[in-house]
Amino acid sequence: MPSSSVLLASLLCLVPANTVLSAAQLPRIDLPPDSPVVLLAADYGESNEVARGSAMLLDVHAALSLRNASQRRIRGITLLVSAQDVTPGGKGSVTVTSLDVAPQEAFPVRIDLRLLRPLQASAGVPVQIGLDGVLFDDLSFYGPDKLSSRHTLTLSEWEARRDRRYFKSVLATGGQEKLRHEMLESLTHQADRPSLDVQVVRGARSTNFEPEKQVQFAFLSLPDSPVEPIGGMARIAGNEARAPRLEVKNRSDRAVRYLEVGWILHDHSGREFLAGSVPAELNLAPGQRSQILGDATLKFPQLGGQPLGIEGMTGFVSSVEFADGTLWIPTRTDLEGPQLQQVVAPSDEEQRLAQIYRKKGMKALVAELNKF
Amino acid sequence: MSHPAPEQIALFSGGDLGRWERRRVARHVAHCPECRHQVQTLLEASAQLRELAAQMPDLTDSLNWSRLAQEMTGNIRVGLAAGEAIARFDKPKRLRPRLGWNAALVSLGAAVIFTIAFWSSLPPQQAGHLLTSLRRIRTERIGALVHSGAAPADEVVLEASSSGIQVRENGSAMSLISHSEGATVSVNMHGSAGIRFVDADTGQVTTNKVYYAEQ
Numbered sequence: 373m374p375s376s377s378v379l380l381a382s383l384l385c386l387v388p389a390n391t392v393l394s395a396a397q398l399p400r401i402d403l404p405p406d407s408p409v410v411l412l413a414a415d416y417g418e419s420n421e422v423a424r425g426s427a428m429l430l431d432v433h434a435a436l437s438l439r440n441a442s443q444r445r446i447r448g449i450t451l452l453v454s455a456q457d458v459t460p461g462g463k464g465s466v467t468v469t470s471l472d473v474a475p476q477e478a479f480p481v482r483i484d485l486r487l488l489r490p491l492q493a494s495a496g497v498p499v500q501i502g503l504d505g506v507l508f509d510d511l512s513f514y515g516p517d518k519l520s521s522r523h524t525l526t527l528s529e530w531e532a533r534r535d536r537r538y539f540k541s542v543l544a545t546g547g548q549e550k551l552r553h554e555m556l557e558s559l560t561h562q563a564d565r566p567s568l569d570v571q572v573v574r575g576a577r578s579t580n581f582e583p584e585k586q587v588q589f590a591f592l593s594l595p596d597s598p599v600e601p602i603g604g605m606a607r608i609a610g611n612e613a614r615a616p617r618l619e620v621k622n623r624s625d626r627a628v629r630y631l632e633v634g635w636i637l638h639d640h641s642g643r644e645f646l647a648g649s650v651p652a653e654l655n656l657a658p659g660q661r662s663q664i665l666g667d668a669t670l671k672f673p674q675l676g677g678q679p680l681g682i683e684g685m686t687g688f689v690s691s692v693e694f695a696d697g698t699l700w701i702p703t704r705t706d707l708e709g710p711q712l713q714q715v716v717a718p719s720d721e722e723q724r725l726a727q728i729y730r731k732k733g734m735k736a737l738v739a740e741l742n743k744f
Numbered sequence: 745m746s747h748p749a750p751e752q753i754a755l756f757s758g759g760d761l762g763r764w765e766r767r768r769v770a771r772h773v774a775h776c777p778e779c780r781h782q783v784q785t786l787l788e789a790s791a792q793l794r795e796l797a798a799q800m801p802d803l804t805d806s807l808n809w810s811r812l813a814q815e816m817t818g819n820i821r822v823g824l825a826a827g828e829a830i831a832r833f834d835k836p837k838r839l840r841p842r843l844g845w846n847a848a849l850v851s852l853g854a855a856v857i858f859t860i861a862f863w864s865s866l867p868p869q870q871a872g873h874l875l876t877s878l879r880r881i882r883t884e885r886i887g888a889l890v891h892s893g894a895a896p897a898d899e900v901v902l903e904a905s906s907s908g909i910q911v912r913e914n915g916s917a918m919s920l921i922s923h924s925e926g927a928t929v930s931v932n933m934h935g936s937a938g939i940r941f942v943d944a945d946t947g948q949v950t951t952n953k954v955y956y957a958e959q
Contacts, residue, residue: 453918453920463911463918464954465953468949468950470948480946480948483920486918487918569903570903570904570905572901574935632932635933646930648930648932649930651934666934667933670933720940721949723942724948727944
């Protein structure tokens with residue numbers, strides 16, 4: 373029917389059409405000349421842009437293929453993603469951990485990025501991708517480290533070594549049956565952890581109508597922790613938490629230069645979840661005390677579909693970096709305590725091993741553990 | 745020449761007089777050396793007090809400003825509730841014939857003049873508190889305010905949910921998307937939000953993060 377065809381054509385004209393990105397709009401990838409990784413290929417398959425009201429939405433799907441051009445095995449890499457024309461106040465990163473890339477071997481890095489910018493914004497190259505750091509198997513590091521990638525990648529590698537050691541000991545003492553039990557428990561734990569949406573606003577005052585109150589931290593005592601939390605408080609109003617203030621003491625015999633305190637929140641119905649961490653770069657001599665202040669506000673829209681009312685808080689030392697570059701992280705025993713087990717996510721490596729077990733089975737998992 | 749009362753001089757030196765009264769006293773002080781001297785003395789005393797206060801430990805944390813604001817909000821809310829309660833009673837029968845549009849316009853004009861006069865006579869700080877309280881009540885009664893335009897300038901917001909993370913500023917946004925279920929969200933008070941996921945096909949562990957610029 374001609375009239376319905378015209379109507380259909382008119383309706384189709386109203387649907388915003390996706391446009392494939394031009395070469396000028398594709399991300400620019402800048403790796404330093406002496407970079408230990410080189411770009412083999414970049415595929416932007418389904419990248420496109422579409423107008424949304426008075427804004428333009430750019431969808432960038434980049435599948436990068438990188439090659440290890442160094443003489444050492446790569447354990448982790450962080451790429452810096454910036455879109456200064458779009459969000460001058462912020463930037464992003466993509467970190468791949470738990471890698472084991474031999475020299476000259478290629479590995480993929482996938483970046484799925486979405487940019488929303490006003491139509492009147494400049495239409496130059498929207499995204500730059502650079503290298504922030506590479507960690508090798510001997511824990512040496514390459515890169516500008518603008519995003520503290522050295523710490524992040526080293527911490528992940530320490531956790532990976534701890535967890536591989538643990539699962540290998542499980543295999544050695546309890547056999548495949550015990551390892552299977554551990555993997556199933558890990559998968560269950562990953563599925564059961566409460567998912568949480570959160571907003572971070574820099575230095576914002578409370579916008580909640582409920583009265584703001586100061587809440588004291590309770591602390592979990594981890595016996596081997598080189599740093600002891602002495603006291604602390606934060607301001608809580610309804611579903612907002614801000615301005616944590618913590619006092620810590622170095623009880624080890626080595627100077628500490630960085631530490632992170634995990635922050636667990638409790639709501640009025642007894643639910644607990646890991647809200648985030650309070651990091652601090654400091655110079656804490658043995659026996660010395662220091663205060664850590666956080667200036668951001670955390671807002672939790674809801675948890676499990678229900679509004680969240682924060683009632684209490686618990687803190688625990690989640691990682692410590694000494695002045696000599698070595699790290700302290702909680703032991704498996706610490707993490708298996710009743711409170712931490714509920715809220716702390718498994719390490720990158722534990723998630724990777726559990727995924728191998730789920731996708732490829734016990735034989736592949738044992739082979740993977742025996743590689744290290 | 746009649747001088748303003750001492751209380752008015754004190755309020756004037758603290759900037760606590762209403763707009764019209766302030767203008768009147770200022771005109772007087774500009775031409776009266778005696779009152780100008782009094783204002784000068786009060787200003788010096790006030791500066792000394794501020795200096796002393798600055799040397800004292802910070803008590804800002806112990807003052808419960810939010811409680812004070814709540815009390816003010818509560819008082820206004822009680823007033824509104826009382827108005828609603830009275831409105832439920834039967835209205836008295838009209839004894840006089842309707843005066844028509846002219847009377848309504850006169851009443852409206854009087855109300856506008858009264859409101860402007862009341863508002864302009866309020867000291868700036870009290871006007872600010874009242875405005876804040878009225879906004880709160882409006883928000884409570886008609887729902888949350890939604891800014892359809894850009895976010896307040898300079899406010900960089902990081903958001904993390906199980907589908908991805910985003911840095912948002914002035915209507916522009918950059919999101920990094922996870923393409924796997926069971927992603928782990930984390931935030932850091934130093935100004936970053938992250939999401940970690942395991943690629944179902946490759947088993948690769950990827951952590952996407954967004955940061956404030958200064959990091």
